[in-house]
Amino acid sequence: MMLRISKYSIFFFALIIILFPRIASNISAIEHYPDIMIFAGIYCLITIGLSLLMGYAGQISLGHGAFYGIGAYISAILTTRFGWNPWSCMVIGAVITSIVAFVVGAPSLKLKGHYLAMATLAFGVIVFIIFNEEIEWTGGPDGMTGISGLTLFGFPLNTVERYYYFVWGIVLAVFIFTVNIIQSGSGRALRAIHSSEAAAMAMGVDVSRYKIMVFTYSAALASVAGSLYAHYLNFVNPSSFDIFFSIKLLIMIALGGMHYIWGAIIGAVIITFLNYEWLHYFEELEILVYGAILLIVTIFLPQGLAGIPAIVKHWFRRTLSDGSR
Amino acid sequence: MEQISIAGQLFQYLITGITVGSIYAMVAIGFNIIYDVTDIINFAQGEFVMLGGLTMVLFHVSFQIPIIIAFILTVMGVTLIGILVDRLAIRPIRQPSVLTLIIATIAVSFVIRGAAMFFWGKNPFDLPAFSGRNPITFYGAVIQPQYFWVVGFLIVVVIVLSIFFDKTITGKAMKACADNADAARLVGINVNQMIMLSFALSAGVGAVAGIIITPISLMEYDRGAMLAVKGFGAVILGGLGSFPGAIIGGLILGIIESLVAGLISSGYKDAFALVVLLCVLFFKPSGILGNIEISKIKRF
Numbered sequence: 001m002m003l004r005i006s007k008y009s010i011f012f013f014a015l016i017i018i019l020f021p022r023i024a025s026n027i028s029a030i031e032h033y034p035d036i037m038i039f040a041g042i043y044c045l046i047t048i049g050l051s052l053l054m055g056y057a058g059q060i061s062l063g064h065g066a067f068y069g070i071g072a073y074i075s076a077i078l079t080t081r082f083g084w085n086p087w088s089c090m091v092i093g094a095v096i097t098s099i100v101a102f103v104v105g106a107p108s109l110k111l112k113g114h115y116l117a118m119a120t121l122a123f124g125v126i127v128f129i130i131f132n133e134e135i136e137w138t139g140g141p142d143g144m145t146g147i148s149g150l151t152l153f154g155f156p157l158n159t160v161e162r163y164y165y166f167v168w169g170i171v172l173a174v175f176i177f178t179v180n181i182i183q184s185g186s187g188r189a190l191r192a193i194h195s196s197e198a199a200a201m202a203m204g205v206d207v208s209r210y211k212i213m214v215f216t217y218s219a220a221l222a223s224v225a226g227s228l229y230a231h232y233l234n235f236v237n238p239s240s241f242d243i244f245f246s247i248k249l250l251i252m253i254a255l256g257g258m259h260y261i262w263g264a265i266i267g268a269v270i271i272t273f274l275n276y277e278w279l280h281y282f283e284e285l286e287i288l289v290y291g292a293i294l295l296i297v298t299i300f301l302p303q304g305l306a307g308i309p310a311i312v313k314h315w316f317r318r319t320l321s322d323g324s325r
Numbered sequence: 326m327e328q329i330s331i332a333g334q335l336f337q338y339l340i341t342g343i344t345v346g347s348i349y350a351m352v353a354i355g356f357n358i359i360y361d362v363t364d365i366i367n368f369a370q371g372e373f374v375m376l377g378g379l380t381m382v383l384f385h386v387s388f389q390i391p392i393i394i395a396f397i398l399t400v401m402g403v404t405l406i407g408i409l410v411d412r413l414a415i416r417p418i419r420q421p422s423v424l425t426l427i428i429a430t431i432a433v434s435f436v437i438r439g440a441a442m443f444f445w446g447k448n449p450f451d452l453p454a455f456s457g458r459n460p461i462t463f464y465g466a467v468i469q470p471q472y473f474w475v476v477g478f479l480i481v482v483v484i485v486l487s488i489f490f491d492k493t494i495t496g497k498a499m500k501a502c503a504d505n506a507d508a509a510r511l512v513g514i515n516v517n518q519m520i521m522l523s524f525a526l527s528a529g530v531g532a533v534a535g536i537i538i539t540p541i542s543l544m545e546y547d548r549g550a551m552l553a554v555k556g557f558g559a560v561i562l563g564g565l566g567s568f569p570g571a572i573i574g575g576l577i578l579g580i581i582e583s584l585v586a587g588l589i590s591s592g593y594k595d596a597f598a599l600v601v602l603l604c605v606l607f608f609k610p611s612g613i614l615g616n617i618e619i620s621k622i623k624r625f
Contacts, residue, residue: 132592302419
């Protein structure tokens with residue numbers, strides 16, 4: 001498990017974020033990539049939280065699509081029906097989602113493994129049904145249109161490039177904040193919970209408190225991501241928040257490597273590009289491809305893509321020591 | 326038009342609920358067979374049901390194979406897929422933690438669903454009812470002949486499985502693996518073979534459920550997920566690993582769902598069944614037939 005994340009790598013990450021639209025806009029084949037990267041950034045916010053929950057605390061969630069949806073719908077309903085300021089909607093969305101996560105999470109997280117997976121899955125399906133059925137509020141399966149865009153200090157975020165920097169700025173801030181959590185005492189407590197709940201408890205770690213904290217934190221991040229999504233697209237409908245999406249989040253985490261916080265970023269970016277760009281021509285095969293990716297990663301690359309350097313290093317070292325003998 | 330009495334209406338909901346509940350019970354039995362031997366909850370359980378229905382349509386409707394032969398071929402085919410799932414997806418996993426196994430079975434469910442969509446497309450398929458579609462009217466309730474087949478097959482499946490687990494050496498060996506895999510290995514039971522057999526059996530039961538429900542509710546490629554969640558609801562309601570619990574849990578869930586759909590709102594019937602699942606999980610995770618310790622009821 002990756003314990004230290006160097007300042008240089010974060011600096012390098014920031015540099016790529018800044019330079020990417022400049023480079024992309026000069027190459028006509030990938031001109032539209034910054035637009036896709038906005039969605040990737042939105043998904044990164046969810047996967048960073050989910051990676052903390054699954055990879056570091058060892059708790060599975062198949063219902064984060066629901067928290068994402070709750071954030072998006074709260075922003076959509078409050079701005080279109082009541083004309084509220086989008087920023088306050090985003091905050092209210094995060095607060096309400098946190099409360100929902102706490103209420104659902106407190107009893108759920110006492111459950112383990114399969115029970116937790118099914119409880120979060122059931123929660124996700126229930127929320128999805130509510131989005132579809134409460135037509136008066138949510139517009140039902142047709143969704144809602146006319147959600148206003150965002151304006152930052154009188155500066156409208158109305159171009160792809162502006163929204164790109166805004167979203168990835170948030171991703172970078174959340175990433176650094178989460179890395180700090182991982183490297184603090186709380187991070188060590190989380191890893192202890194993952195290795196053995198009983199041992200962590202014996203060492204005086206308040207297991208249920210930590211689990212609920214991480215669950216709520218990841219849900220709040222998903223809610224903010226939902227708000228960002230609604231304000232960017234100016235449109236929401238239930239199909240963006242179904243179980244398939246929750247499973248896609250799981251695939252992002254597994255592909256990137258759930259024990260590495262970098263894995264959250266790598267997985268989210270790759271799956272987003274698969275979704276919006278590369279799988280475009282194979283729409284019929286989409287589910288099959290996702291299933292195959294998840295299965296292959298689980299069997300052959302349980303550490304995910306972010307774990308490859310460690311495997312290579314290990315292999316290299318072994319070969320070297322064999323050679324010197 | 327003839328006025329339907331409230332009692333007749335309730336009776337109707339009860340009949341429909343028992344039919345749907347029988348299917349949930351069979352999915353739940355499938356979950357339990359695999360869980361008992363391997364401690365895995367197979368998230369792809371619903372896909373076996375979907376495959377059963379669609380394969381039967383392929384054999385019986387498209388290829389015009391007589392119903393009994395098509396039935397046997399379908400169950401054998403889906404059983405084979407169950408074996409493949411164990412061989413190709415579950416056994417190769419090197420560090421089988423609960424988290425990895427959940428992810429692996431989810432991946433399997435996607436692969437099966439994706440392949441089914443590629444093969445059959447997105448449209449639902451119909452299957453002729455086994456003994457026609459002339460409904461019987463009974464105390465104001467309309468009963469399709471297929472309903473009897475569903476309940477009948479549940480009874481047959483339960484009896485056959487009970488005999489298998491209680492009377493045959495193989496069945497007893499499987500039960501031994503469920504109790505203690507290490508001890509079973511010590512007395513010479515091939516645990517890997519038993520795990521494979523549990524996937525085969527569970528897929529077979531799923532296929533039967535899929536075949537008998539298709540004439541009532543049609544079948545399409547993405548039906549599996551919801552069936553799995555409901556089936557798991559039945560498992561939890563009855564207590565994880567309990568055979569009679571699965572049947573009672575399935576029937577209760579089916580009846581609740583049918584009553585909600587009829588009396589409250591059909592859009593919320595699925596949500597209601599899941600709220601019941603969540604309530605049981607939160608307040609009595611050992612289920613209604615469960616003891617205090619879940620592991621204590623981990624036998625048939």
